[in-house]
Amino acid sequence: MSKNIILGITGSVATVMIFKLIDELEKNGFQVKIITTKASWLFVLSVLARKPGKIFKFLEIWESGLLEFTGAFSKEKGKVRHINLVKWADAMLIAPASANTISKVVHAFADNFLTTTALAMPANKKIFIAPAMNVNMWQNPFFLKNMEELKKEQMYKVIGPVTGTLQCGDEGIGKMASIKDIVERMNNEMS
Numbered sequence: 001m002s003k004n005i006i007l008g009i010t011g012s013v014a015t016v017m018i019f020k021l022i023d024e025l026e027k028n029g030f031q032v033k034i035i036t037t038k039a040s041w042l043f044v045l046s047v048l049a050r051k052p053g054k055i056f057k058f059l060e061i062w063e064s065g066l067l068e069f070t071g072a073f074s075k076e077k078g079k080v081r082h083i084n085l086v087k088w089a090d091a092m093l094i095a096p097a098s099a100n101t102i103s104k105v106v107h108a109f110a111d112n113f114l115t116t117t118a119l120a121m122p123a124n125k126k127i128f129i130a131p132a133m134n135v136n137m138w139q140n141p142f143f144l145k146n147m148e149e150l151k152k153e154q155m156y157k158v159i160g161p162v163t164g165t166l167q168c169g170d171e172g173i174g175k176m177a178s179i180k181d182i183v184e185r186m187n188n189e190m191s
């Protein structure tokens with residue numbers, strides 16, 4: 001089976017690990033196209049500033065939301081980028097997945113390129129979600145209700161989070177699952 005995936009990146013501290021995740025996915029034979037939220041750029045840029053060589057890698061695989069905007073207004077058939085993307089993809093991975101984006105996915109919001117693409121994924125394709133957030137965000141009662149709703153639906157596969165020392169120094173649940181565990185789970189579910 002081909003392993004084309006859309007990687008949706010959101011605004012979480014765990015975004016600083018994104019290049020390691022991409023490398024590991026590619027080593028495992030996944031073809032990756034990236035969608036970023038605006039909030040994720042704060043974190044992506046902090047990595048790019050330290051590792052400028054990664055810029056080329058990033059541009060090579062980034063599907064731009066801006067191009068979607070022009071494509072959406074084209075009269076030509078087949079120019080609607082999020083639809084083309086979901087046709088190309090075998091699955092989607094949202095990692096790290098912020099509380100904000102997860103909550104939007106659960107309520108079928110489509111207010112940016114990432115959530116629009118997630119909403120357009122057909123039910124026979126899986127959406128893997130690797131949450132990463134502060135322990136209090138994870139344990140917020142409204143957010144937990146959203147997670148319960150998400151887990152009821154077959155097409156959404158939640159990976160983690162795990163317990164440990166969080167970026168903010170707090171101890172508890174909320175750390176993104178290890179890259180190894182994310183890739184292993186995807187390999188298992190997509191074989």
Ligand SMILES: Cc1cc2nc3c(=O)[nH]c(=O)nc-3n(C[C@H](O)[C@H](O)[C@H](O)COP(=O)(O)O)c2cc1C
Pocket residue numbers: 009010011012013014037038039040097098099100101102132133134137
């Ligand atoms: C320094 C900093 C770190 C943050 N880390 C996280 C995080 O790990 N998880 C999370 O859910 N939100 C985190 N946030 C909040 C999100 O960035 C914020 O909710 C944003 O609106 C998410 O947008 P997105 O879901 O469109 O990417 C953080 C914010 C800042 C300023």
